[in-house]
Amino acid sequence: MDTKWKSRIKISVWILLVTFGLSGxxxxxxxxxxxxxxxxFHTEDFNMHVxxxxxxxxxxxxxxxxxxxxxxxxxxxxxEIEEHRTRYxxxxxxxxxxxxxxxxxxxxxxxxxxxxVVRLYEQQRDEKISDIIENFKSDEHVKAxxxxxxxxxxxxxLKQREQFIANYDDNLLGFHYYLEDVKTGxxxxxxxxxxxxxxxxxxxxxxxRQYSLSENDSLQLNGHYSFLDFxxxxxxxxxxxxxxxxxxxxxxxxxxxxxxEQKEEYESRQMFFYVTSISSLLVICSVVIxxxxxxxxxxxxxSDKRIYYKRxxxxxxxxxxxxxxxxxxxxxVANAQNYDNLYFSFLYSSGLFEFLFAxxxxxxxxxxxxxxxxxxxxxxxxxxxFIIKMSRWFYRLSSDAFYNKSVGIQILLLLIVIFLxxxxxxxxxxxxxxxxxxxxxxxxLVVTIPVLLYMFKxxxxxxxxxxxxxxxxxxxxxxxxxxxxxxxxxxxxxNLNLLKHGVKTSKKAEAKSERLKTELITNVSHDLRTPLxxxxxxxxxxxxxxxxxxxxxxxxxxxxxxxxxxxxxxxxLFEASKMATGNxxxxxxxxxxxxxxxxxxxxxxxxxxxxxxxxxxxxxxxQIFTYVDGQKMWRVFDNLIGNVLKYSLENTRVYVSVVHxxxxxxxxxxxxxKYELGGNIDELFERFKRGDTSRHTDGSGLGLAIAxxxxxxxxGSLEIDVDGDLFKVTIELDAME
Numbered sequence: 072m073d074t075k076w077k078s079r080i081k082i083s084v085w086i087l088l089v090t091f092g093l094s095g096x097x098x099x100x101x102x103x104x105x106x107x108x109x110x111x112f113h114t115e116d117f118n119m120h121v122x123x124x125x126x127x128x129x130x131x132x133x134x135x136x137x138x139x140x141x142x143x144x145x146x147x148x149x150x151e152i153e154e155h156r157t158r159y160x161x162x163x164x165x166x167x168x169x170x171x172x173x174x175x176x177x178x179x180x181x182x183x184x185x186x187x188v189v190r191l192y193e194q195q196r197d198e199k200i201s202d203i204i205e206n207f208k209s210d211e212h213v214k215a216x217x218x219x220x221x222x223x224x225x226x227x228x229l230k231q232r233e234q235f236i237a238n239y240d241d242n243l244l245g246f247h248y249y250l251e252d253v254k255t256g257x258x259x260x261x262x263x264x265x266x267x268x269x270x271x272x273x274x275x276x277x278x279x280r281q282y283s284l285s286e287n288d289s290l291q292l293n294g295h296y297s298f299l300d301f302x303x304x305x306x307x308x309x310x311x312x313x314x315x316x317x318x319x320x321x322x323x324x325x326x327x328x329x330x331x332e333q334k335e336e337y338e339s340r341q342m343f344f345y346v347t348s349i350s351s352l353l354v355i356c357s358v359v360i361x362x363x364x365x366x367x368x369x370x371x372x373x374s375d376k377r378i379y380y381k382r383x384x385x386x387x388x389x390x391x392x393x394x395x396x397x398x399x400x401x402x403x404v405a406n407a408q409n410y411d412n413l414y415f416s417f418l419y420s421s422g423l424f425e426f427l428f429a430x431x432x433x434x435x436x437x438x439x440x441x442x443x444x445x446x447x448x449x450x451x452x453x454x455x456x457f458i459i460k461m462s463r464w465f466y467r468l469s470s471d472a473f474y475n476k477s478v479g480i481q482i483l484l485l486l487i488v489i490f491l492x493x494x495x496x497x498x499x500x501x502x503x504x505x506x507x508x509x510x511x512x513x514x515x516l517v518v519t520i521p522v523l524l525y526m527f528k529x530x531x532x533x534x535x536x537x538x539x540x541x542x543x544x545x546x547x548x549x550x551x552x553x554x555x556x557x558x559x560x561x562x563x564x565x566n567l568n569l570l571k572h573g574v575k576t577s578k579k580a581e582a583k584s585e586r587l588k589t590e591l592i593t594n595v596s597h598d599l600r601t602p603l604x605x606x607x608x609x610x611x612x613x614x615x616x617x618x619x620x621x622x623x624x625x626x627x628x629x630x631x632x633x634x635x636x637x638x639x640x641x642x643x644l645f646e647a648s649k650m651a652t653g654n655x656x657x658x659x660x661x662x663x664x665x666x667x668x669x670x671x672x673x674x675x676x677x678x679x680x681x682x683x684x685x686x687x688x689x690x691x692x693x694q695i696f697t698y699v700d701g702q703k704m705w706r707v708f709d710n711l712i713g714n715v716l717k718y719s720l721e722n723t724r725v726y727v728s729v730v731h732x733x734x735x736x737x738x739x740x741x742x743x744x745k746y747e748l749g750g751n752i753d754e755l756f757e758r759f760k761r762g763d764t765s766r767h768t769d770g771s772g773l774g775l776a777i778a779x780x781x782x783x784x785x786x787g788s789l790e791i792d793v794d795g796d797l798f799k800v801t802i803e804l805d806a807m808e
Contacts, residue, residue, distance in 0.1 A: 081365060082370055085358060085367050086433055090406070093351075093433070094406045094429060095347055095352065095354070096355065097404055099348050101408070106340065106341045106344040110337075111334040120243050123240075125318075127243070133250070134312075136309075138229055142222055147214045162204070166204075169200055169203065173192050173195070177196075231298050232298070242329035242330070243329075245320060245321070245328075247274075248318045249265050250282070250317075251314065253313040254313060268316050268317040271317050274319065274322075276320055277321070277322050277330070279317065280319075281317045282314060289313060289314075289315070292312040294310055294311050371437065371438055371441045381446075385443075388439070392436070392440065395436040402425065402428050402429035402433075492514075492515065529558075543570070602633035602637040603633075605630075606633045609626040610630060657700040658700050659698050661697075662697055662704070664704070664729060664736055664804070667704060668688075671705055674709065675713075675716065682716060682721075684716065684742075686727065695731045696806070697736050697805065697807055700781075703781045706781060707789075710775070710778045711778060711800055720742075726740075726742075731806055734805065735803050735804070735805065736804045736805070738804075742797075743798070744798045747796070775791075782804070786805070787805070788801075
């Protein structure tokens with residue numbers, strides 16, 4: 072723990088020194104142009120004060136002209152007379168304009184039957200018309216008006232000049248000057264008994280600036296006034312002057328105290344600037360040397376707090392780093408402003424806080440730079456960036472919202488209409504104007520109300536769908552949900568109806584499955600118990616004493632037959648189970664399907680001859696090949712032929728055919744059933760299901776189930792058709808060309 076704290080303290084001190092050094096360098100860059108001057112009198116600030124003083128004496132003394140002189144020098148040219156005369160158009164235009172101005176006023180006064188006002192307006196109109204006519208007759212008449220205008224301009228100029236002089240900074244009035252117009256020899260000075268520039272130069276001065284006729288040392292006054300706009304300045308501007316002489320700042324006198332204070336403060340700050348700048352450079356060098364021994368970046372990288380930083384997305388880290396750099400730079404610049412007077416800023420201003428804040432920002436920035444440096448090359452981090460995650464989230468959100476484009480667009484348009492309606496209502500009520508209110512009212516009736524009705528209608532449909540879905544979830548399947556159109560809600564309602572019918576069908580199938588399961592258990596029990604009971608019974612009889620050899624042999628023969636019967640039942644049951652689960656392998660080969668059928672029929676030749684049935688086998692014109700497991704397909708034919716022999720009506724014909732149609736092989740068996748085939752024919756495919764419901768025949772009830780499973784494994788189909796007592800089995804398989 073002590074080692075960690077020592078490391079942290081060293082790092083903190085190192086960062087503090089880095090901050091001090093960087094602030095000093097910024098101070099040099101920011102204030103160097105100010106403090107690297109020879110003295111205060113060579114700074115831009117002081118030169119600006121001198122220029123302001125020259126402007127002041129130019130206006131207040133050198134170019135000063137009295138009101139009497141300005142007005143006595145007024146001159147009016149013919150161009151000015153003509154401009155004033157035609158300023159508002161020709162004579163006819165001006166007369167017409169005056170008549171139009173008073174026409175409405177006179178008519179209103181007449182309508183009010185106010186004859187005094189009528190006469191007053193007519194008198195004013197006639198006087199103005201007479202004055203306009205006189206303007207076009209007499210130049211002297213116009214000249215008098217132009218002189219009055221110029222006198223008004225002079226009065227405005229004098230007022231602005233006096234205001235400029237009154238507002239001049241008194242702190243800058245401590246300068247002395249002795250200036251002479253080179254061309255006229257006129258002298259301007261604010262020092263009594265001064266006869267030449269040397270009289271000022273010989274005095275104890277803080278500052279002296281001489282102006283001579285040389286190009287670099289001359290003083291040229293342009294004669295313009297800074298407080299006037301361009302047009303006024305052009306009118307009152309005087310001729311440029313070339314001035315020689317001297318401007319000084321005496322070392323004595325109260326009027327120059329402010330500039331003296333500025334000079335002394337500058338010298339103090341300049342000295343402090345040099346000290347802090349040199350110290351900062353030395354500190355930066357020391358920090359670099361110390362860093363080589365202490366390795367601060369490795370210490371920062373090994374911090375146990377970095378584990379929390381790794382959880383932050385990379386783009387958030389980069390933004391945070393950029394913000395840290397920005398605030399660090401701002402803090403360093405603000406802190407650097409105090410380096411010319413660090414003592415005062417720390418004690419009497421916010422300098423200490425600004426320095427500590429700069430230390431904090433430098434530390435935060437350095438830590439982030441070290442921690443993020445090792446992660447910049449990891450591509451996976453950019454894939455997990457916050458903006459990438461937000462983009463994916465927004466994309467999924469938009470995709471979900473516009474999965475059904477019509478619904479998404481409709482809702483978006485509804486929201487836009489509602490927003491615009493609310494915004495329009497706010498504008499109308501805040502600034503009620505009749506025209507604007509009328510437009511809004513029309514739009515509200517034509518657009519907003521139909522949209523609201525449309526929205527309420529669909530909300531009602533949606534609520535009905537929710538209610539219906541709740542009823543469906545509760546198991547109420549009686550009534551369909553009515554719907555119209557092809558909208559998304561209509562499609563949803565239709566899907567709910569289909570789902571309800573599917574649930575009904577599923578329930579029926581479930582009930583049927585339960586019934587068949589019960590029948591299966593019953594049938595299996597019966598079919599297995601019957602031979603087993605016979606075996607047990609005859610076994611007990613064999614144990615009896617005094618049994619004759621004939622009875623003994625007869626009982627053994629019965630036990631053997633019933634045992635084989637039981638074995639067949641069990642083998643068929645296992646095979647049917649394997650078929651149903653698909654847990655069987657097929658050894659497919661190219662097989663002549665008709666030849667395979669003939670072989671299966673040949674196995675039953677003796678049985679067929681002993682029966683009263685007549686078999687009719689349709690022979691194809693050519694060989695028909697299929698890609699099947701010959702042994703399994705032979706079992707299908709064996710089961711079907713066995714069923715035909717057991718369940719066909721005596722003295723009837725059996726038709727067997729093999730046909731090749733459109734890349735398919737169709738094999739059919741047709742016979743007349745000796746038993747009435749009622750109920751669901753598809754149930755004949757169920758295990759232990761027989762057409763002989765009394766179960767007097769020797770069948771296992773698994774033949775068709777096994778046959779159908781084998782055909783399904785070959786991706787074929789086995790269908791049963793019944794028309795009265797006519798029983799037909801059709802097998803379809805893929806043919807090989």
